[in-house]
Each structure stands twice: as C-alpha cells, then as structure tokens.
Amino acid sequence: MEQRSHKLSIAVATILLAAGSGVRAEEAAAPDTSAWACKKCTFAQGYTADAEIGAGWLDDSSAKFGDYTGLDEDGAYVVANAAGGVVLESGYHLDYELLDLGLDSRAASIEGGKQGAYEFGLSYDRIPRRLSDTGETIFSGSDDLSLPGGWVRAGSTAGMTALGTSLRPVDVGYDRDRYGANGRFFFGDQWTFGLDYKRDERSGTRPRYGSFGSVSTEMLRPIDDSTDRINADVRYQGKHWFAQLGYFASIYDTKAAGFQFDNPYNAAAPGGDAGRMSLEPDNLYNEVAVSFGWFGLPWNMAVTASAAMGQGSQETGFNPYTINPNVAVDALPFGDLDGDISVTRADLAVSARPLDRLRLRGSAAYDERDNDSRQGTFTSIVHTDLFPIVDDRVNAVYGYERTRLNGSADFDVYDDLAIGVGGEWRNTDRTGSALEVSGEEVLDGWGRVQFRPSGYLGIVAKGGVEERDPDGYDVNVAAGFGQNPLMRKFNQAYRYRSYGELLTNVAVGSLPLSLGASVFYGDDSYLQSDLGLDSGLDRRYGVDLNWTVNEKIAAYATLGREKIDSRTRGSSTFTSADWVGHVQDDFETYGAGVNAQFTDKIGVNLDYNYGSGHSRTRITGAGGGNFPVVTSELSSFKAAMTYGFSERTDLRLTWWYETLKTSDWSYNAQPAAMPTVLGLGVDPYNYDVNYVTLSMSYRFGGPKATEAEAE
Template sequence: MKYPLNLITLALITASGSMMPSSAPAADFSVNKANTNSVNMDKFQCKRCPDNTGYRGSVEPGVAYNDSDDIHSANAFNSEDGVHGLLNADLQYRGKTGYRAKAQATNLGLANSSAHLEAGKTGSYQAELDYRQLSQYQHDNAKSNLWYADGMLTPSDQVQTQELSLKRKQIGMGLSAGEQWGGQDYQIFARYSQEEKTGYQASSLVSPRPTNFGLPVDATTDKISSGLSIGGQQWLTSLNYQYSEYDNQIESLSLPYLSDVYAPAPDNSAYQLSLAGQYLFNRTAISAQLATGRMMQDEAVIQTSGNPIQNWDGQVDTTDGKLTITSVLDNRLRLGGSVSYSKRDNKSSTWEFAQLESDGISGAFKENVLLDTEQLNYKVNVSYRINSDYRLQAGFDREEMDRSHGAREQTDESTVWTKLDIRSFANSKLKLKASFSQRDGSQYQASGLTSSIENPLLRKFYLADRDRTAFEAKFNHAPVDWINVSLIGRYADDDYTDTTLGLTSSEDYSYNLNADMQFDKRLSGYAFAGQQWIESTQNGSQSFSTADWSANVEDEFINLGVGMNYSGLLQDKLSIGLDYLFANSSSDKQVVYIATHPQGDYYSYSHSAELYANYRVSELLDAKLGYLYERYYDTDNAQVDVNAIDGLTTLGKLNHNYNAHQVMLSFSYQLR
C-alpha cells in the first residue's frame, strides 16, 4: 500500500530541494496522528504528565556604564556614553484550556533593542505586537557652515558641529487565525507596521561652491499586509496583498537667499498582489508564484527655470512570476528546474525639457525617455548520490536582461556549476564547488542621453562582457571527540576581456578557519581566523580617447578571535569567560600615469575584549558582571579638513581614534 506524502514534505522538497529519504514513505502511526474525533476528551486526565500551565521564563534587568569620547563606540557597545538601564526577558504563559502568551525583550533601553508580545489559542488564533529600534553612528564631530532648522539651511561664519547618526523605530501588530474544515486547513492573517527614521547623514550641494552638510532625515514608512492560505494533504495555495507608503517630512531645503536648493527623496507608495501554490504528485513537487503590482510617485517637484511640470506623475507596473519543479526519480537521482520572470513597465509621464550644456541652456528641447526592464531566468540542476559517501550535483543557470534606452539594451549571462560532497574520510566532510559564467549581449553603445559627454570606449562593469571562474571548498573534521575544525576557502576571478576603458579584471580570494573545543564538562573554548583579498585593475583616459592611465586597487581584510568559558568555581556556582576579537582592513590604490602616483590608503583596526562572570545566587537568581573594551582606529586619505581645498567645504576629517570601556551588571530571575 502507498501512502501520500504530507504537506510538510511538500514544503521541504520545494523550498530547500532536500533529498527524499532512501526508503519509501510509510504510514504515520504516531500519537498526534490518531483519529480522536469520536473520543470524549472532556474527562480525560494524564496523572503522570508534567504540569506546564502557568508562568515560566526569566527576567533580567541590568545597568550599563560606558566611558567613551567617540560616539562611534556605540556601534559596538550598543549605547552611547553614560549610564543606561536595560531589560532582557523571556516569559511564557500556558493556560489549561489551550490559551498561550509570550513576552520577549532584548536589550530594551539600549541603542539596538527589540520586544515581542503574542497571545492566542493553539490552533485557533494569535495576536502579535512588535517593537524594534536600530541605531547607526558615524561621527559626532562633523563640521559644516550650514545649519538646518524648519526647512532652512542657515549659513554661519563659524563651522557648526553636528552628529551624523541614524535611528529607526519600528512597531508592528498582527492577527492570524486558522481553522480546519472539510479536511483542509484555512489560515488568514493581517499585519501593520510603521518605521520612523530620523537623524542626520552626510550630503552636499552646490550654491555656488560645493559644500558638504548634515542632511536631516525624518521619514515614515507604513506597511500593510494580509493574506489567505488553504492547504490539503498534498497541496497548498495562498493569496497575499502588500501595501507600503513612504512619507518624507523633509520636503525641500532652502537658503535664506535662494529657495529649494535641495530636494530630498520624494513621497511614494507601492502595492503588490501575489498568488502562490504548491502541489505534490507522487515524488514530484511543483510550486508557482505570480505577482502583479505598481509603484507610484506623484510628489510636487521643485520649480526651476525650464521645468514644465509641477507634479511628477510617476508610475511603474511590476509583474513577477516563478515556476519550480523538483522530482525525486529514485533513491539516488533528483532533478530540478525553475523559470522566473520579472518586468518593470515604466508608465510615467513624458515631457519636453530644455537641454542644458556646461555653459548654459542650449535652446533645444528633448522629451524624457521611460526606462523599462525585463528579466528572464532559467535554472536546471541534477543531484546524484553515488553511494552513502559521495553525492554529485551539477547545474546550468541563465539570466537574460533587457533594458530600454540604455548603453546596452540586452545582456545574457550563462553559468555552469558542479558540486561534490565527500564523506568517505573518518569524522570528516568535504564539499567542493566549481563554476564558470560568461556574460555578453547586444552591441554596446553610449546612452543617447549622455553620448556627447561619455567616452564611447568606456564600459560599465555590470554591462560589460565578463568571464568569471570561481571555486569553493568546505572541510569539516573532528580529529578527537573534544574538538571540531572547519575550513572554508573561496576564489573568484573576473576577466573583462573586451573592456578598453573601465574595470578590466578583479580577483577575490579568502579563507575562514574555525575551531570549537570542549576540553571537559567545565572548560570550553573557540578560535577562528579569516582573511580576504580583493585586487582589481581599471583603465581610464585623460585625453578622452584611448587608455592613457591605469589604477590598481588592493583591499585586504583580517578577522581573528579566541574565547573560553570555565564553569567550575565556588562549588559550581561561578562561571567565567573571555572573548577577544581583532579586525583589520586596508585599501591601497595606485594610479599609473606616465609615472606611478600613490593615492593614499584607507586603514582601520579594532581590538575588542570582553570579560564576564556569572554567579548563581540561588536556584532562581543569577548575577552577571561584564567588562568590555574596544580600541578602534581608522584613517582615510580622502578625508581632508573643512577648507583644505580651495572652493570646497567638507565635513572635516571624520576619522576615529579612541579607547572605550563598558561595565555591565545584570540579575536574571527564573520563573518556574
């Protein structure tokens, strides 16, 4: 007798492409599959079952003190200089009639934090509430002679100090419900979220000289999503709707003597309606998705000389689709393939605009063109298990892209790849991968919009012909039972053989070495090391003809780390630990024009060390004391003082060089 595969198997085959078990699927006689429709459960009692009802979990309040004179340290310490309270929590409630609730908090009170609440009844409905804050700090000593207030950039004779940082506050709420009816599972959901983004970021304008300043950021993004899904034993289908709206509170920036000198990102909105389905036929899984949507922008534009419109009636219609098939032919062989399609149809307004030249208005008029894109992807793959120790995979991928009114309207990229998994070595696993891709396309020509100012020999790297060769090896080995070692190596070479001006070659290679150790039941440790090198070459033309100069760029990245934990002190009440991290990155550029001209480099490093101790005060109470240290340094030759270059006003040298310290004390209380 044959038994159909259930919906979970269908999702696993379709989403991850995992192999089917070597044996044929058998009937499921587990307790949770028993037919209890005719059983009276009202008087049932399990006298030996543990009582999991009530409240469980932990609450961990704490306090952190930071000592730092550079706000950049908040990226590592998750808080600015000073004293900060924090809260971590993981609480659960389970009622006797199926009601459940959960409350989670992570670093509440710090720069990056989150909270999650949910409540509902198992198998019936659930409500959720989320909160999240994300912060990114660049510098607290940026200098500018333009100061923002109420839509106005006010010039100042003296430079003003500004903080460059961005903060995002996100809230979300959702409701979902489900029910079984007629042997099918019905699920519905609705969710709303909002993100507020505030702060300042580096920007620039020309009025009349190039000037850098802190651009204010104050924007809100609202998102709404809802959906319905229906599933049977061998199939699943869903219908979903998404809508987003972006509202920028900064409409335009003006100077006291000149209006609308800067236009930030305009308000816009978008929606998408999608239909998806999955079906399992014997050992073949089929999934399909189809989506249609629209992106809209109808914000007022800045009125300048030669501008014929007041509002930009922007509209782009989107169409996306994908079909995936995976078939397990037998216990050794699996075939798969997919086709995906994406189209962006620009239906915005067209107008005639005055043509500008470097010395003024030419007097001619030209209509703006609408840029469309259309992309088609094909993928086929085969997986064959030679025996229990060897598995061989191979595939072919192809991408076809059409772009209207571009320097190259068509590009085609084909990739062949193969993988080999080896498990024949004792306590070891080896995975090898090799691939080769080639990109070409239609005749390359300078865009009609920029042909008069763009060298016809110049090739944009994402459109140019390219040959890419890549290799990857992953090795995992456990020589003894207390240590596990893994090594990953990668290599990629890009060759732009037909490029005269532009990027001509790029080489990227790296390794990552990790070791996890469990010396005994009390002492554990880890260590890792990784490096990456990227080398690229490009050609240029100072004379607007053939190549007369070249540039070589060498980037290097290093990451090192080691740590340990010991938990056998003071009658097993005290555990201590140490973590150390080192990171280093550098970029060196040289330009060859008659002679070699070093362009200066970028260099940064950081040392980070953490010491911590956990002490069990009682069965329900733990105390944790931690100390974190960071030494950070970076220097960029491109950074110059505010007025170091005639005719240019910068934000100053935004390099970092600091030592920072953090002490944190927290108490964790267990609820049982």
C-alpha cells in the same frame, strides 16, 4: 485518438497508484494513539519571568561605537532587561521580551495566542544610527540651512575668514523606530490567515553635499519619514498541496522631500546665493501574489509556482527649476512625475528524485519592471541654481524584463560520494529609453563534488564559469551622454567569470570538536572593455573551530581572510586608456572565545574578535602614484561573569573593551582642507572604550534553579 487518450490516462493513473502503494507497502500501520496519555510530558504551564536591573558605565564617547548600540555618550547607563511568559492549560500563552531598555537600541516584543487557534505579536525596536560626532557646520536650521551672521563669502574655503568663529559641533545621525504588529489565525487544519504590519519612523540627519558650479559644501540633510508595510495572506493547505493569496503594500511618507541651503561661496552668478535640493519623495507600492505548491508527487516530485503583479507610484510635486530669481525659466512640462511602475513576476520550480540516487532540480523565473512614468522635455535645467544649461533634457525611463532558467542534476555515485552539474541562463531585456546596452544574456555552468562519508566529515567542491554577453553597444546613445566610445559600463559589459569553492566540515566526536572551513576564488575579466572596470579578483578563506570540552565548557576559534583586487582603466585624453587604477583590499579577522560554567554558581563567558583591513590604491599613468594605505583595526573583547547569588538571583558583571583605529584619506578633520569643498571636518573613526556593567537578575515563577537541575 480519443480512445488513445483514455488509455493513456488509465496508464498514468495506474503508474501513479502503483508508485504510491509500492512505497506504502514498506510502512507500518498508523498506530492507535488513544492510549498515549503523555503523563510524563512536562508541558510548559504557569509563568516564568526573568528581570535584570543594574548600571553600566562607558568611559568615553564615540559615535562609531554607539552606532547601532546606542552607547555613544560616556557616562552611566541603566541596564534593564526582562523576559518571561505564561502558559495556561487551555493553550493560551503570552511571552514577552524587553531588551536594553536603558539604551537607545532598546527593543520590546510580546507574542501570544491560543495554541492551534491564533497567534499575535507586537514589537518595537529602535535602531540608533550614530554617524559622526566630530563634525562641525556653519549652518543652522533643518530644512532651510542658513549661514551665520557675519559670514564672509569667498571663492574658496581659504578665503572664508569667518569660518573659525562660525563652526559649531554637530552630531550626525538618526533614530529608526520600528513598530510591528502581526497576527496569524488558524481555521481548522487547512486555512490560515496572516497579517503582518510594520512601521518604520526615522528622524535625524545625515551628511549630504550640495554644490554651486564647481564648489561644494557638506551639510546635514534632514530625515523625517515613515514607511508602513503590510503583508497579508490567506492560505489553504491540503494534504499534499497548498495555495496562497497574498497582498503586500509599502507606503513611504516623508516630511523632508527637500531642503534649501545658503551658498557659503561667492555666488558665481547673480542670485546664486542659495540652492534647493530634492530628497526622496513619497512613494507607494501595492502587490498581489498567488503561490501554489504540490508535494509528494511521483518520483518524489515537488512543484511550486507563484505569480505576482505590483504597481508603484510617486506623485510628489516638483520643485521649481531653480530658486535663483535672476534666472528666467520656462514652465515645467508637468508638475509631478506621475511615476508609475508596473511589476510582473512569475516563477516555477520543480524538484524530483526519479531514481534513488538522482536528484533533479529546475526553475524558471520571470521578472518585469515596466516604467510608465511621464516623460517630458525639460528646457530650463539649472544644475546648481546658477546658470541654465543650453540643451534640453528628456527624462529617461528605465525598465527591464528578466528571465532566468536554472537546472541541476545531482547523482549519488556511492553512498558517500555525489557529483552534480548545473547551469543557469539569464536574459535581460532592458526597456525604456536612453539605453546604451539594450539587453544581455548570461550563461553559467558549474560542477560539484560532494564527499560525505559520515556526519563527521563533509567536503563539497564546486567550480564553474559564467559568461555575460551583452547586446551591441549603442554608440549613439553613449555619445548622447558624452561617453568615451571605448567605455563599457561594468554592469553591462561583457564579463567572463570563473569561480571555485571548497567547503569542509569535520567533526571529531570523541572530543567533540567541529571544524568548518571554506575557500572561495572568483575571477572576473571584462575582456571587451577598453575603458572601465577591467578585472576583479576575489579570494576568501575562513576557518571556524568549535570545541565542546565537556558539559560545562565550550570554546571556539575563528579566522578569516579576504583579498579583493580590481583594475579600472581610464582615459584623461578621451582617447584610449592612459591611466589604470589598481585597488587591493585585504581584510583579515581572528576570534576566539570560551563559555564555561566553572561551578554551580560561577559562569564565565569570554569573547575576543580582531579585524584588520588594508586598502591600497595605486594609479599608474600620468599623475599617478600610490595613495596612503587606508587601514582599519578593530579589537573587541567581551567578558561576562555570572555568580549565582541564590536559587533565583544572579549577579552579573560584564566588561566590553573595544578599540577601532582607522586611517582614511577620504576624511580630513579640517573643514577647509579642500579649497572647493567645505566639509564637516569629520575625523576618521578612532575610539578606545570600556563599558562595564553590574546587574542583578531575578527569576520569578517556574521551578527554582536547584529544582530544575535536580530534575
């Protein structure tokens, strides 16, 4: 037996050596590069810097336009950008970039290091969220929202007689400031140590509803938090393999884990004049991971594997059951959740080309979320600071084990034609408590044909079917939640999915012109759901055309369309389906642009994009009808002209015109439009803005423009 094992080892070794040396025989000997002086290599050296300074003018205010751009208030803005760097012969280098310094979307980054030894970077990025500027609120304060003096409570918004005089305009939104620092150190050719730190700080507000019984109020919840993330890894890289050990930490810290708010309605129970809401608590997550890779194995095999273990915790102290002093409550079963999440992951991926024309791929992945948080019986729940509910509730914990196996084979029938088949098996076992469906199995199978006669034409067609088969539906658990026994939650229901996709790339070299086009079709049927989501149909197509007219002019045009239909069944009578909700979402876009350098001094860039959406909702059955169509129409035009004032100086004029018109029945400009919900009265998004900038840029260092062109 042992002898047989030895012989097997020798045979395997011989095959491996032969396989390797067989390929090697085809190759040229490694050259002697000692005389390759690279005298003509114009390596980057010295410094370069571009600085742009100017002014911009925005003709109208709009939170939506300013969302992410920082251009939310009309008036003047400073245009300030800079970029540059320095490289020394010794290999030290430093690059920096400063973007939109005059806007709330400003960003800055510095990267430097020594070639082949280490790299480092520092970055800052502000992401302005401007959610609305048309709302009004009656509240003052941040984490204790108080009613104004003289407020008149009522049973509905119609009776709030002091509303008109109490509303004050509010801008809703927050800033996200993102700081980053990273370093990567190289020790020889094999060892690399990397460290990446990011910190996000957010401050501001966003809307949040708070209810008292059956009436509700839209308020501004505070945001005042930070997230620190650390990624560290050490990696060893052999000639054909690597191993890496990594550590990841995420620390979320908030100063606004809750807020209190007055009840603007008549209190439906004594003491129900105010409520308290919990917000996202602090959390901490740590993860250690190892990964490996082997490459260039026989049959061109590549193998990668990784494993990770993580631990998450959350220990923020609870609020009391209620702040209503008239409600007697029991003691809490514990003062905090002692939240404890364990994560375990592992994966293995193998790809091989055993034959020149055959490519095999396979992977396995395992992912577990184990929730070991405390569970207890909560005996004095007061949903909205009014009345205690009669029953006790035990907090459920949710976890899962997910396994995924994936395999595919691609065969080149001819040099220009390949076919492929593949499949995936996914299994989910839900762990924890209060599970209506304890697990599911998904089987996905697909086929693919690729026709690529040259780099100028490529067509890929893919189609497949997928079946999600859940375990039995636990009627008792569902009944505990008060569910209609015919309901099947759409994320856990039986689903049959068929899909197809066609991708085409065409290039016409003589123009040259390239065209990319795609079509997608996906059809979901929830065949065993009497209630809940019944079907979903997704169709998309798009075309992207690029034309390089000549060395100085390039143009593009795009169009796209997406249609998503869905159908949901419900039962008002808590029996079988007696109403159906139909939603049709239709969205289409067009775009075109040109980038032209008309003369040595004048360059022009034009871009236009248009997007139009229509969402139609229809309810059939009792009380049904067609909802007003939700529409959106975006037109965005950008023009930029650059004039080369001198060899180092450019003058730049830009114009950005954008208009967005929306209508949406969800929004109503009147805070008291609904008797039971006092809103902020936010308008649907509508804006029509022009942003014009004039700026001058100067290039320091490096060759002059004319020199560069001459070279």
